[in-house]
Amino acid sequence: MREFFKYVFATVVGIIISTFLIFLVFILLVVGVLSSIDEDKSVNVLSNSVLYLNLDQSIKERTPNKTLENLPIVGSGGGKSIGFNELIKAIKRAKTDDNIKCVYLNVSSPGAGKATLKEIRDALIDFKKSKKQIIAYSEVYTQDAYYLASVADKIYLNPQGALEFKGFSSQLTFFKGALEKLGVEAQIIRVGNYKSAVEPFINDKMSDYNRKQVTAYLGGLYDTFLEGISASRKIPKDSLFVYANTYRIQQPNDALQYKMVDGLKYKDEVLDELKSLSGTEKNETLSTVTINDYAANQKTENSDSKNKIAVIYANGEITGGEGNDESIGSERISRAIRKARMDEKIKAIVLRVNSGGGSALASDVIWREIVLSKKVKPVIASFGDVAASGGYYIACAADSIFVQPNTITGSIGVFGIIPNFQNLFNNKLGITFDGVKTGQYADIMSVNRPLTAGERLIIQTDVNHVYDSFITRVAEGRKKSKAYIDSIGGGHVWIGTDAVKIGLADKLGSFNDAVAAAGKKAKLKEYRVVEYPEQISTLKSLLDDGADNVKLYYAKQEFGENFMLYQQMKKAIVNAGIQARIPFDITVQ
Template sequence: MRKLWHFTAALFKWSWKLLNFVRQFIFNLIFILLIVVVVVGVIVYQQQSKLDDNYHGALYVNLSGIVLDRVTDRSPFEQFAKNLLDPSNSNDKETSVFDIVDSIRRAKNDPKITGMVLKLDDFIGTNQTSMRYLGKAINEFKAAGKPVFAIGDSYSQSQYYLASYANEISLSPLGSVDIHGFSTNQLYYKSLLDTLKVSTHIFRVGTYKSAVEPMLRDDMSKEARASDSLWLNELWNDYLNTIAVNRHIPADQVFPGTANFIEKFRKAGGDASLYAYQNKLVDYIEPRSVVEKKMQEKFGWNKEQKHFNYISIYNYIDQKPIQNTNNKGNIAVIVAEGAILDGKQSPGIVGSDTLVEQLREAHHNPNIKAIVLRVNSPGGSIGASEIIRNELAAIRDDKTGNAKPIVVSMGGLTASGGYWISTPANYIIADPSTLTGSIGVFGVIQTVEKSLNYLGVNTDGVSTTPLADISATKGINQTFSDVMQLAIENGYSKFIGLVANSRNKSLDEINNVAQGRVWSGIDAKKHGLVDQLGDFDDAVKKAAELAKIKDVSLDWMQPELSFSEKFMRGMTSSAQALLPNTLQSMLPAPFAEVAQDVKKQATFYNNMKDPQNIYTFCLNCVDIR
């Protein structure tokens, strides 16, 4: 017995020592890694400082990933982990459209920048409104007498939209310009839910309110198809006409229709690059070596980098001059991008609490004289939307002498709850390709009593009233259904009442253009849902006009980071750039991404937590291809 005790004690002792060793090893490894991050960050900062004054040549607009109004706010540690686990993946890179436009406008007047090169092979895309805004900045750059060249192996529809603004477009001999049209695609779950015996209880108002259709049907309803076809074709025509103007060709030459396209493609012998050249979609069919030589002749040669002289758009963004703290902004810019839900802001989500904090900060800042609210949202929780709307109305109607004009700048999508929070604005500006409206309300409750019954599990109990006798495992009764439908109808009445009051229209006039129907910016202007067609610059001008501001200075309102978070964010971005490839290769590969369709729909459905289960959301506006 004594030997067994000694053996057990010795085993415990050595196990404890091993655990201590492992713990110390891990903590030491983390500590060493942090030291490497800091050292590398300092080195990169010093090298970057030396390069700041040495750049010359082209502004190299080598966009990667997607372009948004507001980039996702990852924590510094999340960003650090992402950079380490998947350093080469550019698909999820995000860049602010406003940062890009600002950089192009600075480069326009920068004597060291003599031209622009658009390299868009890794650019996934953005909404048409943002692309038009980028195109406007490119046109301003050209108007300053600086040429713009687009070079690429192939062009997707989004890539070509931006490339069409260039003076010259080059295409690889085996490349293509993929112009094929727009479509929307959704997943429909009715058969799956029936198979799983999940009961879906839907309450809605609005003939065209189709956000709930994926749970009710296995295909699109004819009403939703008719509505979507209208605005989708308007966006397609706008796409074709924009390119036609940029390339100085007829719109039917950009895409001649399916039958004519096949005939022309056949005449080109199935050669995609030749087809693009014959139809003046590109100016040159050239291999990379020829293109690079032309760029070298235009911008000079960098022996160290073995490339023509340039500065990347991302490095140029980082070199944005630090504004003098004494020059305080007088127009606050607040961005609401993503689904609107209760709580704090998170990736892809407009948190009502976070947005209200920013609005109150702008409201009580004596330097702020006006607010531009940039909205790019499909909507979300009706309760969260109302919290934001109420805060905006309080700023607009402040009786203490602190009222401030509010101008809404609509991005690519400002529908349902996105329009709800826009109603208090003194003025609303939308882009012609903005998708807006979708004025409708719905409620969704899913219960699993049939699933449990099928498995032999039953729910029973007692309650004091029929309204208490409901649960996800028991289902709902007619009394509760009546209450929900009344609440949905009340929500819809409030919605059209808010819109009618803000747009100086009758309830009947708004009801006729509501019903959950989606409108393009052009049609929204015709129906009086917006005041003007324009872009973000026009919204800033209008805010300055309403507040009588002569010297405009923007204050971009963002959630504050602590000093340690700012430090870690700067260090991690620098470390990722110089971490040895051998270290990166030792790290585990990232998990495969969830299918895009599931991901986009799940972003909203997984966050449906409105206390009343009432939502104003436009699902069919989210994904356009």
């Protein structure tokens, strides 16, 4: 009886604690919703204000929903972020806003890719036509940060700070040795010598093909970087190359000597200058508005127009199913394209792609919806930082493709990886397998033994078929021969400028250029932009993906800078089906 009461008591205590925790979570959710309602209130921009452009935040394709982001729940969001398009529209509006007197650009390490940085940089260059000044200040400038800051009328560096200017590098990680020690064999089926996604698992260094293409696109990225800085700072491009190549900029005084900055100042000195520019007395408080708040104040332009242009955001890895705001689910994106196609008020579609690819099958599903849409209304593609492999596949049927000079694209090729764990299971762990089957290929794709010659032939035939479909889709969309597409395909990665030269893209231009081209092709004088797919609420994301977000959160904390290695290994093991993805996660430092 004593044991009985002990268990009853434990159960009651458990129920009470559980109820309390549920109640606590409910209170947090209510507080989060109420705080988000308060956050949505418009910010009053006072006269003589300074637009505070803090770009040390995550710059995404779309501004995320803010609900619950400040809750102390792992997986509920957190950290500032803003959509690049909202940011650019805010800068454009500030250009003609009489209350905004100047811009204070504060950036050390922006959270954006190269093409996105160029979009923002071009918007700042356009802002300067207003004759309003941009003042940049930072304690530390990374190369990406300096690329943005170089447009400023004045660039200031902390007297004890640092300016990084060393050139670009791209380093790959190879797992062959580790896999051999573990007793794991990566069985590779691919088409294309340049399709080097598989190389980290079978080589211990870059192949000649891969080295050639990485050298080419890294050089293209660097050219865009140097040309932009050269034009803004009036420093010859060759001189900038020498500064980086010889590591001239080591101390703050070096940056001043070589005219990379205009002065070495502390923040209080910069604030005094901002007060002067904005017409604020020294003894008064500087009136500022953050770019996040200023962007949140924006209203939809031409909101009364019945004509619409649909922008469909395809962002992240391509997978089957629904996906989310950070991945391209074939069902969700196809449904969004179909909805835009069937809406008579939508006169044109802009497909905004920022993806290194993924599932070849899912890519084809999305491609089909673009083909159907193109038959009834204009479809324009706008490529962001990366639109490669499957990311290129889904857009190749568009009427026109816009890229930035430093967009990474192409990578027309497919591959499959079938791991063989036999040695690991048998010799390392002492695990063996046995069974029966009703057909010779009933256990094809089994990971506890090597592929047979017959199985390898079947899979290679399937990969070849997918590749043939891929180059056929591209040839039809780009109005080229299959032979020509094959010659520039084979998994070859191209930079935006080269993509235009070889016909994989049509024009160098921004996202807004693509939208304007869609309006022109649809013969619209006025229109308003609507965005698809509908963003997933933070609460739904928390409920649907909370567990996964928690795992990712702690994995990032544990692995730190090596988190990308964990992701690469995981992708190699779990990705099912034939893949059309960029050869690797490109990291340029």
